[in-house]
Amino acid sequence: MASHQILAGFHAVTARLRHDPDSIKEIYIETSRKDRRMQTLVEQAERQQVKLYAVSMDRLDGLAKGVRHQGVVALAAQRQLAVNIHDVLDVTEGPALLLILDSVTDPHNLGACLRTADAAGVHAVIAPKDKAVGLNATVQRVACGAADTVPYLMVTNLARTMRELKERDVWLVGTTDQADHDMYAVDATRSMAWVMGAEGDGMRRLTTETCDELVRIPMVGSVESLNVSVASAVCLYESRRQRMMKS
Numbered sequence: 001m002a003s004h005q006i007l008a009g010f011h012a013v014t015a016r017l018r019h020d021p022d023s024i025k026e027i028y029i030e031t032s033r034k035d036r037r038m039q040t041l042v043e044q045a046e047r048q049q050v051k052l053y054a055v056s057m058d059r060l061d062g063l064a065k066g067v068r069h070q071g072v073v074a075l076a077a078q079r080q081l082a083v084n085i086h087d088v089l090d091v092t093e094g095p096a097l098l099l100i101l102d103s104v105t106d107p108h109n110l111g112a113c114l115r116t117a118d119a120a121g122v123h124a125v126i127a128p129k130d131k132a133v134g135l136n137a138t139v140q141r142v143a144c145g146a147a148d149t150v151p152y153l154m155v156t157n158l159a160r161t162m163r164e165l166k167e168r169d170v171w172l173v174g175t176t177d178q179a180d181h182d183m184y185a186v187d188a189t190r191s192m193a194w195v196m197g198a199e200g201d202g203m204r205r206l207t208t209e210t211c212d213e214l215v216r217i218p219m220v221g222s223v224e225s226l227n228v229s230v231a232s233a234v235c236l237y238e239s240r241r242q243r244m245m246k247s
Helices: 010-019 036-047 057-064 085-090 107-120 137-143 158-167 205-210 228-246
Strands: 004-008 024-030 051-055 072-077 097-102 124-128 152-155 171-175 192-197 213-215
Touching: 004 010, 004 057, 004 137, 010 024, 010 036, 010 072, 010 137, 024 036, 024 057, 036 051, 057 072, 085 124, 085 152, 085 158, 097 107, 097 158, 097 228, 107 124, 107 137, 107 228, 124 158, 152 158, 158 171, 158 192, 158 205, 171 205, 171 228, 192 228
Parallel strands: 024 051, 097 124, 097 192, 124 152, 171 192, 171 213
Antiparallel strands: 004 072, 024 072
């Protein structure tokens, strides 16, 4: 099982059935659950000729390892959407839109970021291998299928990858509350990457220094900062707004 990944919950399992059914080895479902949602999943799996096993709740709990599974767990092969950022950029039509997450280790935050990235049309999400969470079962569930549609690239050296992006004419915009101007001053119609740091610590020093531009998200209330997934959504949809206005 070490060479496979666990998908827990309806969104994660049905998304994989839709995008890559051949990668699913088997699906486990709760024996007593007979509602329409489960029946739809069963019918979808049977059409794709995926093995189904009805098991107890205890067995599902053990497979999911604490992740909320809603009565369905799948064992699937690891799925790599792209090997490196050049694979992504080489097939991207028009200006690239990327999201770089520096030191985001909470799986709920990553799952939410991937879901937002998918909705906003992001071409890839990039993170460092040593300071980031991988695509575990919690991420898959929170992402609601986006982990199967948005490439998540974990790189050995984030600063080096950022410099490679610059060589490909991708503008790097970091977010920090210390910036002099706000995000609305950014020309988000060009090929660009929004760079987000973890809550509390923000971006690491070298990541900050490698950015082309630093901006802040305007905060007019009493809170000092936004959750990284919310901050990502605010910035990514500013890119989407500007690009819609230009087209």
